[in-house]
Amino acid sequence: MIEFSQVSKTFDGQRAVEALDLVIPQGELAVLIGTSGSGKSTTLKMINRLVEYDSGTLRFAGEDVRHFRPETLRRRMGYAIQSIGLFPHWTVEQNIATVPQLLNWPKPRIRDRVTELLALLHLEPEQYRGRFPHQLSGGQQQRVGVARALAADPDVLLMDEPFGALDPVTRAALQDELRRIHALSGKTIVLVTHDIDEALGLAQRIVLLERGRIVQQGSPLELLTRPASDAVRDFIGRSDIGIKLLALERVAARARQGEAAAGEPIAAAATLREALSAFVTRGADRLPVIDAQGRPAGTLHFADLLPPAP
Ligand SMILES: Nc1ncnc2c1ncn2[C@@H]1O[C@H](COP(=O)(O)OP(=O)(O)OP(=O)(O)O)[C@@H](O)[C@H]1O
Numbered sequence: 001m002i003e004f005s006q007v008s009k010t011f012d013g014q015r016a017v018e019a020l021d022l023v024i025p026q027g028e029l030a031v032l033i034g035t036s037g038s039g040k041s042t043t044l045k046m047i048n049r050l051v052e053y054d055s056g057t058l059r060f061a062g063e064d065v066r067h068f069r070p071e072t073l074r075r076r077m078g079y080a081i082q083s084i085g086l087f088p089h090w091t092v093e094q095n096i097a098t099v100p101q102l103l104n105w106p107k108p109r110i111r112d113r114v115t116e117l118l119a120l121l122h123l124e125p126e127q128y129r130g131r132f133p134h135q136l137s138g139g140q141q142q143r144v145g146v147a148r149a150l151a152a153d154p155d156v157l158l159m160d161e162p163f164g165a166l167d168p169v170t171r172a173a174l175q176d177e178l179r180r181i182h183a184l185s186g187k188t189i190v191l192v193t194h195d196i197d198e199a200l201g202l203a204q205r206i207v208l209l210e211r212g213r214i215v216q217q218g219s220p221l222e223l224l225t226r227p228a229s230d231a232v233r234d235f236i237g238r239s240d241i242g243i244k245l246l247a248l249e250r251v252a253a254r255a256r257q258g259e260a261a262a263g264e265p266i267a268a269a270a271t272l273r274e275a276l277s278a279f280v281t282r283g284a285d286r287l288p289v290i291d292a293q294g295r296p297a298g299t300l301h302f303a304d305l306l307p308p309a310p
């Protein structure tokens with residue numbers, strides 16, 4: 001779907017991205033991660049031609065991105081930027097409707113879509129649609145930015161730290177929402193973050209950049225269990241790799257079926273990391289498990305947190 005082959009970009013004689021080889025298949029959720037200045041935003045912006053690359057080839061749907069008109073790319077790729085970038089003199093509704101307007105959607109359809117997206121991002125539609133960006137908090141502006149990226153139901157979502165200004169609760173809710181949107185729509189999503197937990201929780205593929213080069217790419221499990229270097233291990237957080245591994249797996253995968261236990265239950269969909277926390281805060285070594293409908297779904301023992309013997 002998106003194919004970088006030896007792509008480089010230089011600004012004023014300084015390499016921002018160097019000989020990048022990266023393939024993001026259709027429907028994948030890929031996360032670009034790395035320290036500040038490592039080339040994440042530049043990589044993202046080359047995909048929709050906000051930044052033109054110098055050498056190599058970058059293909060979208062099999063075609064060099066330079067063969068697409070920028071308007072076509074903008075229509076097919078939703079883009080939520082790091083600095084929010086809402087138009088200050090436009091209302092929330094007008095901001096979200098940017099691409100649908102370009103596409104000449106009928107007014108009622110635009111209105112319905114704006115209502116739907118505001119509700120999706122937990123902004124009460126009637127309260128917020130007529131406001132201007134300066135009348136919103138930073139986190140609310142960021143959510144409007146995400147709504148704008150989603151508006152015309154694009155094939156690809158490019159998101160540059162879309163949840164950066166959000167409190168942990170709203171951030172977790174929006175991460176869940178993004179996971180849901182991805183699961184339902186099968187969109188190709190490229191997301192930039194510097195939050196390793198966000199990357200591990202969302203990504204199918206993590207691409208770790210350093211000084212414009214890929215240091216390692218792979219699934220969250222691969223990065224945690226087979227870091228390519230000490231630098232990767234440090235970036236992931238050497239001391240709590242075990243905890244992060246627990247965050248990748250759900251209680252349902254380890255619960256002992258047909259066994260009952262007393263006490264406050266934990267959801268089958270909770271992660272093993274959440275289960276660890278529940279064991280410790282409750283001082284229990286067994287937790288009853290319930291499914292999404294609240295029915296008993298077995299028991300999790302503290303020892304079940306250990307990886308199964310090979
Ligand atoms: N328009 C530009 N003009 C000149 N230099 C630029 C430009 N955009 C980026 N750079 C430089 O290219 C390098 C990579 O920048 P980029 O914005 O891609 O980093 P990043 O990984 O997104 O960082 P951050 O996490 O801080 O957002 C940096 O050294 C930056 O200073």
Ligand SMILES: [Mg+2]
Pocket residue numbers: 040041042082160
């Ligand atoms: Mg950036």
